[in-house]
Amino acid sequence: MTPPLHLSLAGQAVDVLREQVLTGEIAPGSRVNEVEVAQKLGISRGPLREAIRHLASEGLLTLVPHRGAFVPDATPEDVKALFELRTALECAAAELAASRRTDVDLVRLQEVCAESRRNYKAGQPFPYRLDLAFHQSLLDAARSPRIAEQVRLVQQRVVLLRSALEDDPPHQHASLDDHDELVRAIADGDAAKASAVMRRHLSRVCAQMLTSLNH
Amino acid sequence: MTPPLHLSLAGQAVDVLREQVLTGEIAPGSRVNEVEVAQKLGISRGPLREAIRHLASEGLLTLVPHRGAFVPDATPEDVKALFELRTALECAAAELAASRRTDVDLVRLQEVCAESRRNYKAGQPFPYRLDLAFHQSLLDAARSPRIAEQVRLVQQRVVLLRSALEDDPPHQHASLDDHDELVRAIADGDAAKASAVMRRHLSRVCAQMLTSLNH
DNA sequence: ACCCTGTCAACTGTCGACAGTTGGCAGTTC
DNA sequence: GAACTGCCAACTGTCGACAGTTGACAGGGT
Numbered sequence: 001m002t003p004p005l006h007l008s009l010a011g012q013a014v015d016v017l018r019e020q021v022l023t024g025e026i027a028p029g030s031r032v033n034e035v036e037v038a039q040k041l042g043i044s045r046g047p048l049r050e051a052i053r054h055l056a057s058e059g060l061l062t063l064v065p066h067r068g069a070f071v072p073d074a075t076p077e078d079v080k081a082l083f084e085l086r087t088a089l090e091c092a093a094a095e096l097a098a099s100r101r102t103d104v105d106l107v108r109l110q111e112v113c114a115e116s117r118r119n120y121k122a123g124q125p126f127p128y129r130l131d132l133a134f135h136q137s138l139l140d141a142a143r144s145p146r147i148a149e150q151v152r153l154v155q156q157r158v159v160l161l162r163s164a165l166e167d168d169p170p171h172q173h174a175s176l177d178d179h180d181e182l183v184r185a186i187a188d189g190d191a192a193k194a195s196a197v198m199r200r201h202l203s204r205v206c207a208q209m210l211t212s213l214n215h
Numbered sequence: 216m217t218p219p220l221h222l223s224l225a226g227q228a229v230d231v232l233r234e235q236v237l238t239g240e241i242a243p244g245s246r247v248n249e250v251e252v253a254q255k256l257g258i259s260r261g262p263l264r265e266a267i268r269h270l271a272s273e274g275l276l277t278l279v280p281h282r283g284a285f286v287p288d289a290t291p292e293d294v295k296a297l298f299e300l301r302t303a304l305e306c307a308a309a310e311l312a313a314s315r316r317t318d319v320d321l322v323r324l325q326e327v328c329a330e331s332r333r334n335y336k337a338g339q340p341f342p343y344r345l346d347l348a349f350h351q352s353l354l355d356a357a358r359s360p361r362i363a364e365q366v367r368l369v370q371q372r373v374v375l376l377r378s379a380l381e382d383d384p385p386h387q388h389a390s391l392d393d394h395d396e397l398v399r400a401i402a403d404g405d406a407a408k409a410s411a412v413m414r415r416h417l418s419r420v421c422a423q424m425l426t427s428l429n430h
Numbered sequence: 431a432c433c434c435t436g437t438c439a440a441c442t443g444t445c446g447a448c449a450g451t452t453g454g455c456a457g458t459t460c
Numbered sequence: 461g462a463a464c465t466g467c468c469a470a471c472t473g474t475c476g477a478c479a480g481t482t483g484a485c486a487g488g489g490t
Contacts, residue, residue, distance in 0.1 A: 007280065007473095008280065008472095008473065008474095009473080009474070010473080010474095033440095033441075034441075034442070035440095035441075035442095043474085043475090044474060044475045044476075045442090045475085045476090046261065046473080046474055046475065046476095047473080047474065047475095049265065049442090049443090050264065050265065050268055053265055053268055053269065054268065054272065057269065057272035057273075058272075065222065065223065065442085065443095065481095066441080066442055066443080066480085066481050066482055067441085067442080067481095067482070067483090068441070068442065081359060081360050081361040081362075082361055084307070084311070084359045084361060084362060085304075085359070085361040085362050085365060087307070088303055088304055088306075088307030088308075088362055089300075089303055089304075091303075091307075092299070092302070092303030092306075092307075093303075096299070144296060144299045144300070145296050146296040146297055146299060146300040147296075147299060147300050147303055150300060150365065222443095223442095223443065223444090224443080224444070225443080225444090248470095248471075249471075249472070250470095250471075250472095258444085258445090259444060259445045259446075260445085260446090260472090261443080261444060261445065261446095262443075262444065262445095264472090264473095280451095280472085280473095281450090281451055281452060281471080281472060281473080282452075282453090282471085282472080283471070283472065
């Protein structure tokens with residue numbers, strides 16, 4: 001049996017709130033009222049406060065003393081700083097993946113790339129889910145739990161900012177190429193190239209995000 | 216006047232607890248009893264719980280459902296994974312510092328190096344404080360707030376593991392040389408070299424930590 | 431018309447108390 | 461003597477209520 005991952009109300013509240021923040025159900029800039037949300041979840045303010053503090057530590061909420069918790073909305077500076085961090089982490093992960101990958105890691109990466117490309121050729125939009133799957137597979141191949149954990153947190157914050165990134169065909173095409181090239185470098189065990197490609201890839205994504213931020 | 220940084224009891228509790236954990240006043244492996252500590256701090260369990268959760272999110276405590284919070288003690292795997300993360304972050308910071316540093320940044324770095332060396336030549340132990348000051352100055356020069364924030368958290372966890380790192384003269388000497396070489400690379404704007412030196416430096420520190428972990 | 435000030439409702443910060451769970455200990459059985 | 465079972469104390473998880481602070485609004489003064 002699956003022993004329920006979160007027994008505690010606080011843990012459940014974290015999951016529900018995270019979902020609502022990431023999907024935009026709670027709009028950026030809006031405030032999280034403790035009593036209101038607590039009633040809506042059917043729990044007391046205690047566990048909810050812990051959940052709010054937890055999400056704040058993940059960067060999904062910002063706390064203002066005596067004012068409450070807010071969903072942060074992104075400034076260009078935030079995006080740049082965030083992508084500098086993401087670049088540092090994922091380039092390192094790409095290097096590690098190039099030197100540590102097993103054959104099954106490689107197969108997994110190639111599978112994800114192939115599925116993304118099938119999807120794209122079929123005219124369907126490149127689902128963000130597959131992009132996440134690619135980066136996740138790369139992290140698995142890197143075998144560095146701490147780095148993987150931090151990347152997950154950063155990606156989460158990126159999701160929070162992501163506007164209409166999915167429906168820009170040129171960008172999607174470039175990303176697919178980047179992924180393929182990344183897999184080739186990792187297959188060759190070329191750490192330097194893997195890092196360089198990742199850096200270029202994230203630089204492109206960051207630029208795309210900055211432009212879509214200015215409408 | 217300095218408007219008190221932490222008005223809230225929870226914030227104060229975070230500071231006090233962090234200090235006690237980092238100094239080893241609360242020994243690794245030991246348990247944090249909520250009612251006991253709350254009474255000792257003269258506060259209620261509510262704010263203390265928030266403080267505990269906050270420190271847990273920083274990695275200074277580990278939570279076990281229905282059992283409480285424990286100070287984690289380090290395994291070699293933890294140390295390696297932690298240093299992989301630290302290397303990713305600080306190498307990136309070194310690269311950025313090499314390309315973004317101002318002259319005042321450079322002076323600051325050189326000052327810290329000079330003071331460290333004076334201290335060392337005077338036969339005094341290389342204070343950990345100066346090592347932190349060096350890395351902090353480097354982060355200032357890198358001008359990447361997110362990376363700096365993450366490095367701070369990782370360094371904190373390293374402090375938690377640090378045993379007798381200060382009183383090993385050969386290691387101290389090597390570290391001083393590393394720092395000097397790093398400053399030269401940053402002065403030259405040589406990002407690649409700065410990154411490489413940082414990687415070697417942290418690799419050495421990690422190895423030292425692993426050996427001192429096995430007594 | 432603008433600004434300054436006093437009041438007030440709403441919300442966060444904090445507390446004490448109750449309920450549910452965990453690990454350990456005593457008692458029993460084989 | 462060892463293993464199993466049932467009980468118990470200690471502690472965490474949760475709740476409802478009180479206190480202090482914040483931002484907004486109304487009212488009066490300039």
